[in-house]
Amino acid sequence: MADLKKLNILMCGTGEYTTGWTGSGASKSDKKIGVVALTLFDLRRLGKVEHLGMVGVNGGKFPAIREHLQENIAEVYKDLDVSFEGFPEEGKVDPEAYKAAIDKLSPGDAVIIFTPDSTHYPIAKYAIEHKLHVLVTKPATQLLSHHTELIALAKKHDVVCFVEHHKRYDPVYSDAKARAATLGEFNFFNAWMSQPKSQLETFRAWAGKDSDISYYLSSHHIDICAWILQDKAVPTRVVASAATGIATSEPYNCVPETEDTITLLVDWQSIKSPKHKGTAVYTASWTAPLKAGVHSLQHWYYMAEKGDINVDQAHRGYDVTVDDTGKAWYNPFYMKYSPSESGHFDGQRGYGYISIEKFVDASRSVNAGQAQPGDFDAHGLPTIANTVVTTAILNAGRISLDERRPVTIKKEGDQWVLE
Secondary structure (H helix, E strand, O other): OOOOOOEEEEEEOOOHHHHOEEOOEEOOOOOOOOOHHHHHHHHHHOOOEEEEEEEOOEHHHHHHHHHHHHHHHHOOOOOOOOOOEEEOOOOOEOOOHHHHHHHOOOOOOEEEEOOOHHHHHHHHHHHHHOOOEEEEEOOOOOOHHHHHHHHHHHHHHOOOEEEEOHHHHOHHHHHHHHHHOOOOOEEEEEEEEEEEOOHHHHOOOOEOOOEOHHHHHHHHHHHHHHHHOOOOEEEEEEEEEEEOOOOOOOOOOOOOOOOOEEEEEEEEEEOOOOOOEEEEEEEEEEEEOOOOOOOOEEEEEEEEOOEEEEEEOOOOOOEEEEOOOEEEEOOOOOOOOOOOOOOOOOOOOOHHHHHHHHHHHHHHHHHOOOOOHHHHHHHOOOEOOOOHHHHHHHHHHHHHHHHOOOEEEEEEOOEEEEO
């Protein structure tokens, strides 16, 4: 793909996943130097990316972010340019700075969105309407109706729109999906994902106000389950339950609506066999212990009529013990931060990196006329069209919590609807 035109990209969001920088300094998680910006800096070094921009709300953060990137990326890896154009200007605060940043782009350029959940839809909509390719982090939207609208808009404006469900590129998960296809009708799925209570400080600005832990974390494993069951079964009913009390107490003091742990119980109906029904339980929490040895504790279990699959993503048989901090389990399959023998960034095989590169490659191939955006729907990639069931389940779960009732999911023609 070396002969394809390089892609100009705007990064929306300046936080932990983009830069590794949080409001209180460098992140203490497993993403200390971020994922998005680092990946794009490397793709620029490799000739796939041209101009990079980054937009947030507060331009006053950029001096600290640039210093962080210079010290922890440019001075660590060889030949890595960490320059970018920042929006809004330093000293300015503008919640809609993304509009000015997008207005400077041209059709065929791209936008990567890693912002609070409630902002995904308006930013993605604005970008797509400007004929820009879009990669939006999970959840794509909070409302099923908004997700459906983005599907239509991406088709209308003939642009690529992916959702950044990077776990689809985890070699264990993708292999498990292939093996699940041989196990017959689906019967049961159970997923757990949690992060330590310290995340409540990182996400204090929006936790419980603009989104919840189910949208933020369960979106990962709901998507994996929906991906495995694509063309095999459909969700029909969602009931949600939540635990509370930790996030809203000292020292976190989140808003009263903040749940600690959310569980969704989902009924699935086989497409081919009326008598086969399955059950899925998806649980997510951001009130896990602080010193569990992993940042994200995550595992899932899948059972079908001819066998089962058990995946523990948190413990990969690789642990390190240090006197001061104790034992920790690492996952270099996600992002490898240690440099190569030549001193260059060496994380191109990590599925966090691959997820972004797949989007860049798809956008460049469409710009060159080598592919159509709709082609990627058939490739098992997390396109906006291929991920609508995940949003339907998440949205139904939120309604179930708020209205204390089961929520039905069904398809009317080509549209998924909630009742």
